[in-house]
Amino acid sequence: MADGINVELVVVRHGITAWNVERRYQGQRDIPLLFPEAEEGLLALRAGLADEQFDAIYSSDLHRCQQTLEWVQAAKPGVPLSLEPRLRELHFGEYEGKVYDELKDLPHYRAWIDSVGELQIPGGESAAQLRERLDLWLADVAADALANGYRKVLAVTHGGVIRELRRRFETIDFWEGTVLQAQGRRWELTYQPDVNGQGEWLCKCSSVVPVPVSEVL
Template sequence: MAIDLSVELVAVRHGITAWNLERRYQGQQDIPLLFPDAEAGLLALRDTLAGEQFDAIHSSDLQRCQQTLEWAQAVKPGTAVSLEPRLRELDFGEYEGKVYDELKELPHYRAWIDSVGELQIPGGESSGQLRARLDAWLDDLAANARAGNHRKVLAVTHGGVIRELRRRFETIHFWDGVVAQAQGRRWQLIYQQDAQGKGEWQCSSSSAVPALESVTP
């Protein structure tokens, strides 16, 4: 495969909501950010992204992500911004609005936990269905990057989405992919396309957003 393009992708999770604090499954419920609790994380994210110029920005269309993007002040003149339903959180179906103690005795919930998210949630999605819509989004990301000469892209999204992207690009275990609110990951990606036009993203490096502080021994 020949190297077709190189893109730096920064994916950040939305700020804190009331349901985050209550440990409720939010899924695709359109829950707003909680203030003043969310403010410290959002200001830290703003500082982290200050001075960075993104060629394109994609945001989940749910309001907690749109609010996070507004606080981040990452949209500069001329930046293409897309509201993207495919960047929504996993659809938790019947689990949305509930906490662990309300679900732990349900057989289908226990089976879902044991499957590491691979089973389809009643009325919702499976991890495979989430990956399928992310794959479609990543295909479009490649096409748009090529057409618009995008070399640096920001995605404002949800914890479950970043978990799946980490599993794809960092080959880590499901339970190791958690990122906190108003934090995320930075990946240097290479898109390779074969003679038949089939493309594939590969990751050459990854790091935390904000960057982890180095510890001097």
């Protein structure tokens, strides 16, 4: 059996968009960041990650995540960067572009809410389908880390993705997994491959990104 590896995984959500402000479901619509509203959060995230040295970076290929990565300035020369469709937000299908008041009386929407995302959205995904593609991505992160010796990895993604990763690594309730724009989580992980070339990620600890000013002072 191959030796395991310790990886520090930092995962952050993109900055604010117009649809965030309007409380619209964005899903996989390619909505850009909203300026100047996004700037404060992005600058705080940049400052919080300024001293970090990442071995590899993965980003959702949607424009708002690529813009966030540019603002954070974490992508240094020589650091591998992968644009990753599997890090896209949950596909909200028929709900994309709509707000709660437009959906609240629809039976399938009420059923989806009551299922805490487990039902498949009409024309979109279920939470299980999101978890499936994240599992595939995490398997590739493990393979990349084992092959290249990565110890610290950054991922720029979406709120729903981070919610599911928090449920996986922190074993928290669905409703507790929310993170704000330009914020995220840091996980200290161990990956141990098994005899079949598969493996399991285990979380040793987690923390907020960026660290709140009150904890820095």
